[in-house]
Amino acid sequence: MELIINGEQQQLEQVNTIQDVIERLGLTGKPVVAEADGQVLTAEQWADTPVHPNMRIELVHFVGGG
Amino acid sequence: MKSDVLQIGGHTLSSRFFIGTGLFPNPFVQKEAIKASGAQVLTFAIRRINLASTEDDSILQHLEDDNYIYLPNTSGARTADEAVRIARLARASGLSDWIKVEISVNERTLLPDPIETLKATEILVKEGFTVLPYTSDDPVICKRLEEAGAAAVMPGAAPIGTGLGILNPYNLGLIVEEAGVPIIVDAGLGSASDVTQAMELGVSGVLMNTPVAKAKDPVRMAKAMSLAIEAGRLSYLSGRITKKRYASASSGLEQFKLK
Numbered sequence: 001m002e003l004i005i006n007g008e009q010q011q012l013e014q015v016n017t018i019q020d021v022i023e024r025l026g027l028t029g030k031p032v033v034a035e036a037d038g039q040v041l042t043a044e045q046w047a048d049t050p051v052h053p054n055m056r057i058e059l060v061h062f063v064g065g066g
Numbered sequence: 067m068k069s070d071v072l073q074i075g076g077h078t079l080s081s082r083f084f085i086g087t088g089l090f091p092n093p094f095v096q097k098e099a100i101k102a103s104g105a106q107v108l109t110f111a112i113r114r115i116n117l118a119s120t121e122d123d124s125i126l127q128h129l130e131d132d133n134y135i136y137l138p139n140t141s142g143a144r145t146a147d148e149a150v151r152i153a154r155l156a157r158a159s160g161l162s163d164w165i166k167v168e169i170s171v172n173e174r175t176l177l178p179d180p181i182e183t184l185k186a187t188e189i190l191v192k193e194g195f196t197v198l199p200y201t202s203d204d205p206v207i208c209k210r211l212e213e214a215g216a217a218a219v220m221p222g223a224a225p226i227g228t229g230l231g232i233l234n235p236y237n238l239g240l241i242v243e244e245a246g247v248p249i250i251v252d253a254g255l256g257s258a259s260d261v262t263q264a265m266e267l268g269v270s271g272v273l274m275n276t277p278v279a280k281a282k283d284p285v286r287m288a289k290a291m292s293l294a295i296e297a298g299r300l301s302y303l304s305g306r307i308t309k310k311r312y313a314s315a316s317s318g319l320e321q322f323k324l325k
Contacts, residue, residue, distance in 0.1 A: 006114045025117060032115065033158045040154040058114065060155050064096075065111025065139055066086030066226070066253070066275030 004056045019046040021057060033060050070303060072270050074248055075164060075196035075217045077135060080106045082265075082295050084137065084250060085288070086275025095284050103288035109137045109166060109273065112152050136162035137198065143169045146185035153190050165190060166220070166252075166273075167199040176226045180207040184214060191215030200252045203233070205240045212247050219247060220273060223264065224254025227276040231260040235267060242268040258294035265298025266306070 003010050003021065015021050018034050018041060034041045035058040036049055051057070072079045085105040090096035100108065138156035143149035146169065153165040167190065169182045183199050184207065190197045196217045201207055203221040211219045221241055224230035231254065232238060242249050248270035255261055256277050264272055274291060281287035 006117060008117070010117075027115070031159060031161070033112075033155045035151075035155060040151075040158045042158045042160060058155075059117070060112050061115050062110040062136075062138060062156075062159070062161075063113045064086070064088035064090065065141055066088050066109055066273070 001051065002053050003051060004054060006057075006059055015051055017047050017051060018049040018057070021051060022046060022059075025059070027059065031061055034058065035060075070299070072248060074198070079135075079271075080104070081292070082271035082299060083107075083292055084109060084252075084271060084273035085278065086273065088275050089279035090284060091279075096279070099278055099284040099288040102285045102292065103278065104292045106133065107135045107137050107164075107273075109139055109275070111139055111141045112156050113142075135164060137164045137166050138162060139166040139168045139200070140186070141168045141170075143186075144171050144179075144182075145169065146182040146189065149182070149186040150189050153186075153195060154193075157195065163194065164196040164198065164217075167197060178202055178222065180204065183207075184210055187211055187214045187216055198250065203237045203241065205237060205244055208241045208249070209244055212245060216247060218250050218270070219245065220250040220252035222253040223251050223260065226253040228254055229256030229260075229277055230254055231256050232263055232267075235263065238264070238269065239267045258290045261291050261294035262298035262301070265295055266302050268302050271295070 001012055001015055003012055012024050015024055018036055022028060037056055041049055072082055081104045083103050083105040084107040085100055085103050086109045140149035140152040143152055149167050149169050156165060157163050167183050167186045169179045170176045171179055178201050180201050183201050187197050187199045191214060198218045198220055199211050199216050200220045201211060208219045208221055223232040250271045250273055251264045251269050252273040255274055261272055278284050278288045
């Protein structure tokens with residue numbers, strides 16, 4: 001499925017939910033926050049949030065800052 | 067001595083030092099500097115994950131102690147809407163509902179946009195965040211942010227990362243006098259003397275990153291800043307002498323005259 005992840009077109013096979021996307025990208029267990037089509041999701045919502053073609057997904061994390 | 071505690075957002079804080087986590091030479095030095103600072107509140111930024119190298123690690127994996135309070139910032143936001151979006155992302159991490167509103171448009175000065183900051187503060191307070199807005203050292207806007215429900219207000223001493231120290235101590239003093247919430251000086255401090263000056267003006271705490279992280283010895287500087295906070299706070303609470311134009315002898319002059 002074609003998805004737009006962090007502003008870039010990505011082709012990911014066999015992904016049905018945000019949880020699948022996180023796993024496919026190797027981010028399982030990491031402190032990641034996801035936003036799907038502008039909707040901020042908690043980790044508990046990932047498995048219940050279906051993905052669709054060209055969904056805009058943002059994956060962010062905490063970095064050093066002041 | 068009477069107890070002197072700082073409370074923000076329902077927490078009694080063990081330290082008046084809020085420390086940033088950017089710019090440290092490596093995670094080990096950062097961890098040691100945070101320890102030396104005694105800080106309980108740590109600031110962070112939110113950024114997109116680099117999908118090209120997911121090994122590119124999050125700052126959090128180096129900090130396991132759960133006694134810290136995380137204060138994510140909205141740096142990178144240019145408008146209230148962008149700041150609100152970043153704040154919601156930060157809260158969805160489940161780590162904290164504290165947010166430092168930071169909105170800048172001018173990349174040369176990084177000075178905060180107080181109007182957008184006020185808008186974002188109003189929205190985020192309604193959404194239940196503990197909001198600590200970073201703003202300019204203007205007494206009027208600081209009061210407006212307090213009225214909007216900010217848990218603490220964080221005026222800058224000077225532009226971020228400049229180390230210029232307190233450019234307008236008069237304003238900062240007024241802000242403290244007027245305030246009904248804690249005032250935290252955020253940005254622009256350079257050395258321990260700047261920190262002491264801020265604390266002597268009566269602010270409740272300081273937030274620093276660059277002057278610690280970019281010092282030649284960040285761990286030692288973190289300790290210096292921590293002592294400066296304590297010294298300045300005690301000096302403020304003790305009430306300094308008034309300044310006089312001419313000398314007055316400590317032992318009296320009459321007794322000194324030997325006939």
